[in-house]
Amino acid sequence: MAKPVVIVVGADKGGVGKTTVSRTLLDYFSANNVPTRAFDTEFPRGTLKRFHPDHTEIVDITATSDQMKIFDTLNSVGPSVTVIDVRAGLLSPSLVALRDIGFLDAAKSGQITFAVFHILGPSIASLDEIAETANFMIGAKYFLVKNFINNTSFFEWDQATYNSYFHRIKDATEITIPKLNEMAYEQVEVASVPFLKFVANKGQSDEAANYSFVLRGYVRHWLANIWSEFDRIKLTDLVGSGKSGTRGGEK
Amino acid sequence: MGLDWARNSPDITVMAATPVYIICSPRPLVGKTLIARLLSEFLLFKNGAVAAFDINLKEPSLLDYLPDITETAEVDDTFGKMALMDRLIINDGIAKVIDLGFHAFDEFFKMSDEIGFMKEAARRGVSPAILFIADSDRLSARFYPILQRQIPPTALVTVDNEYVLRGELPSAFASGKVLHIAALPVFLKTYIDRLTFSFTEYLRSEKDSSSELHQWIRKNYFSFRELELNLILQGS
Numbered sequence: 268m269a270k271p272v273v274i275v276v277g278a279d280k281g282g283v284g285k286t287t288v289s290r291t292l293l294d295y296f297s298a299n300n301v302p303t304r305a306f307d308t309e310f311p312r313g314t315l316k317r318f319h320p321d322h323t324e325i326v327d328i329t330a331t332s333d334q335m336k337i338f339d340t341l342n343s344v345g346p347s348v349t350v351i352d353v354r355a356g357l358l359s360p361s362l363v364a365l366r367d368i369g370f371l372d373a374a375k376s377g378q379i380t381f382a383v384f385h386i387l388g389p390s391i392a393s394l395d396e397i398a399e400t401a402n403f404m405i406g407a408k409y410f411l412v413k414n415f416i417n418n419t420s421f422f423e424w425d426q427a428t429y430n431s432y433f434h435r436i437k438d439a440t441e442i443t444i445p446k447l448n449e450m451a452y453e454q455v456e457v458a459s460v461p462f463l464k465f466v467a468n469k470g471q472s473d474e475a476a477n478y479s480f481v482l483r484g485y486v487r488h489w490l491a492n493i494w495s496e497f498d499r500i501k502l503t504d505l506v507g508s509g510k511s512g513t514r515g516g517e518k
Numbered sequence: 519m520g521l522d523w524a525r526n527s528p529d530i531t532v533m534a535a536t537p538v539y540i541i542c543s544p545r546p547l548v549g550k551t552l553i554a555r556l557l558s559e560f561l562l563f564k565n566g567a568v569a570a571f572d573i574n575l576k577e578p579s580l581l582d583y584l585p586d587i588t589e590t591a592e593v594d595d596t597f598g599k600m601a602l603m604d605r606l607i608i609n610d611g612i613a614k615v616i617d618l619g620f621h622a623f624d625e626f627f628k629m630s631d632e633i634g635f636m637k638e639a640a641r642r643g644v645s646p647a648i649l650f651i652a653d654s655d656r657l658s659a660r661f662y663p664i665l666q667r668q669i670p671p672t673a674l675v676t677v678d679n680e681y682v683l684r685g686e687l688p689s690a691f692a693s694g695k696v697l698h699i700a701a702l703p704v705f706l707k708t709y710i711d712r713l714t715f716s717f718t719e720y721l722r723s724e725k726d727s728s729s730e731l732h733q734w735i736r737k738n739y740f741s742f743r744e745l746e747l748n749l750i751l752q753g754s
Contacts, residue, residue: 450596480607481600484633 269507271341272380273370277353277361279396283388284414286314288444289352291493292384293319294463296348298494299503303348306337308357315352317459320471328353328361338370341379348506358385358396362403375406380505382408384442389415389422401439408505414444442496451485454478462490535645536609537749541677542618542626543651544661546577549679550651552710553699554580554617556717556735557649560742561613562587563718569612571602573626574619582713591616593626603635609643613746623661631668645749651677652691662691671695672752675745681707697741706731 276289289305293315296303305323307313316323326333328351341349353361362383365371374381385400397411422428455465458478466487470476541554551574558580561568570588572580581588592598606614618626630636639646648669652658665674676691680701687696702710709715710731717735724732 448596450600479600479604480638481596481603481629481633484603484635484638485596487634488632 269347270378270380272348272382272506273338273341273374274348274350274382274384275353275358275361276350276384276386277358278386278388279356279358279399280388280390281355283386284444285355285386286318286352288384288386288412288414289315289350290318290462291444291490292350292497293322294461294490295494295497295502296350296506297461297463301348301503301506303350305350305352307352308361309352309354313352318461328357328364334364334368338368359399362400366403371403371406377406380408380507381406382410382505384410384412386412386414389413394422397439404438409439410442410500411439412442412444415446440500442500444496445489445492447489448482448485451482451489454482455486462486466490535643535750535752536611536613537746538606538614538616538639538644538646539649540616540618540626540646541649541651542616542623543653544620544623544657545651545653545655546620548651548653548682549677549699550574550619551577551580551583551617553649553651553677553679554615555583556738557742558584558587558615559717560739561615561746563739564743564746565613567612568615569605570615570617571605572617573602573622574617576619576621580615580617593622593629599629603630603633606646607635607638607642607644627665627668636669636673645673645752647673647675647745647749649675649677649697650691651679651682652687653682654685654688659688659690666694672748697745699738700734702731702734706734 274292276285276292278285286307286309293303293305303322305315305319306328307315307323307325308328309315310325310327313323313325316325324336326336328334328337337349337351351361362371370379371381373379383400383404385397387394387397401409455462458465458470458476460469460471460476464470464473465476465478466483468476468478468483539554539557541550541557543550554570554574558568558570568587570580570584571591572588573591573593574580575590581590591602593602602616606616636646646669648665650662650665652662662676671694675695675697676687677697677699678687678691679699681699701707710717717739720731721735721739726732727736
């Protein structure tokens with residue numbers, strides 16, 4: 268039986284695109300036919316649930332009952348992948364909680380596949396989180412996600428600063444999330460549908476929609492770029508699927 | 519009657535694809551608006567309807583010549599792109615002509631590549647034709663291979679405008695379809711450049727069909743008809 272996979276998407280800083288990346292992950296697994304469930308820790312009103320209501324449950328990750336709901340069911344539920352969208356400020360406390368309940372040890376011993384997508388915004392405050400989070404990453408796959416939410420850079424122009432953050436953690440893998448056209452992003456927000464459905468011109472219940480062709484094109488192009496990053500890090504191998512070839516979303 | 523040679527097309531009733539003509543060059547003043555005018559008038563005459571878009575406001579403009587069928591468009595921002603491209607992608611049976619100014623050339627093709635315009639057009643029964651006006655300068659030589667990578671050979675047409683390219687068409691442009699536009703004497707060029715001049719009206723009113731201008735318009739209308747038939751057959 269395949270090992271359960273837990274992917275935590277988070278950052279302590281707010282507004283860096285955690286939910287956006289979680290949505291792209293859910294779309295990616297959906298297109299690759301990987302059964303997935305998601306937990307939205309933006310308690311009590313979750314943004315992730317608005318886009319993926321069928322697969323998402325809102326939880327308070329600081330509450331023991333909800334921690335049980337997530338982690339005690341890893342081996343018993345159908346979906347092989349659990350994505351947890353951790354709200355701003357809760358990444359470090361969540362990792363502490365995972366250590367305390369022995370989850371990190373289970374990951375270290377190989378019983379569970381554990382990955383963290385640490386979403387970084389282009390600010391020193393955001394980059395300072397790396398060292399703090401890295402302490403918990405023994406036995407985990409650690410992905411540093413550079414989210415280009417605006418046209419700025421991640422201090423590539425200052426190599427010393429850049430290296431001090433990005434090259435300090437030996438086993439971290441960098442992922443780049445390109446910028447999405449603002450109007451396209453807003454239109455998907457208004458539509459409240461997964462990116463995949465937006466591209467396919469469908470509404471929440473799969474009914475035909477009438478989104479702009481131009482905006483759908485921008486989203487498709489952007490999503491394809493992100494998925495190629497996920498392909499590069501062999502995300503489906505990580506979850507034991509290893510599927511390649513035509514995906515549902517590419518048809 | 520007198521103009522049936524231009525209007526009659528075999529089996530047009532089976533046409534399913536809507537042609538979209540994009541007249542372009544990365545260079546100013548190579549005759550884009552002239553060709554857009556000719557083509558728009560031909561389509562209006564033959565089909566009774568055409569929708570023309572002017573993204574060429576920094577040069578002599580199609581809007582000045584054909585204000586009744588032309589609207590302005592822009593690709594500088596997302597609103598403009600949506601307004602234009604969401605119209606172009608509709609298979610409504612009305613041919614579209616885009617007079618694409620040199621300043622918008624790069625952004626237009628970058629955007630159309632990014633949003634997958636050619637693929638979506640094929641899916642929806644829309645047949646784009648990119649009419650690239652060749653010139654012997656470095657910009658044209660640089661951009662043409664980029665278009666070749668982006669546009670299927672059947673949809674990329676090189677326009678050999680004799681008025682621009684005085685000599686032979688450079689071999690780099692000669693591999694695909696070529697549409698030849700003969701040069702007119704300067705006095706006739708000045709004559710057709712008047713804002714009130716209409717090619718179709720000239721054909722209708724000029725009794726002497728052997729005149730140079732008459733022959734020139736006829737020849738170009740024939741070329742356009744052939745081009746349109748090819749597009750319709752490809753897209754159907």
